[in-house]
Amino acid sequence: MRSTSDVWAAEGAIDTPWNIQFVEKFAYKDEDTVSFDPLGIVRTPEDLEAILLVNRLNYHLTKKLDASCEYRFLRQEGTDIDHFEDGLLFEASYAIINNIAIGAGFNFTSLDDDMLNTDKDAKGFFVRLQGRY
Secondary structure, three states, X not given: OEEEXXXXXXXXXXXXXXXXXXXXXXXXXXXXXXXXXXXXXXXXXXXXXXXXXXXXXXXXXXXXXXXXEEEEEEEEEEOOOEEEEEEEEEEEEEEEEOOEEEXXXXXXXXXXXXXXXXXXXXXXXXXXEEEOO
């Protein structure tokens, strides 16, 4: 089996004067796989296209503490898959120094924002360390 994958992503944020920040993330994945039978005679091409869209709203409670809500949308289409999933994520984060924050929250879906790792279920509580610039 031979597989190639291309992932493209873009992210942007807008800060408002009312302590609210809007963040948008878009990612696109194109994966092509060719499977061979044991004798190498028959090739079976498979493809997958995935789109991930994340809408995030951050509310700056203080200079160091944020409350966040995300809506995630994932659409996967391919040779043997047609999948759609969406849902919410809530998080609270605390800036431990200027550009580093620690956060904890709950993901109500199995969606992970890492499109290269699609085999794990991300539903449930999480803790993460974030770098900001």
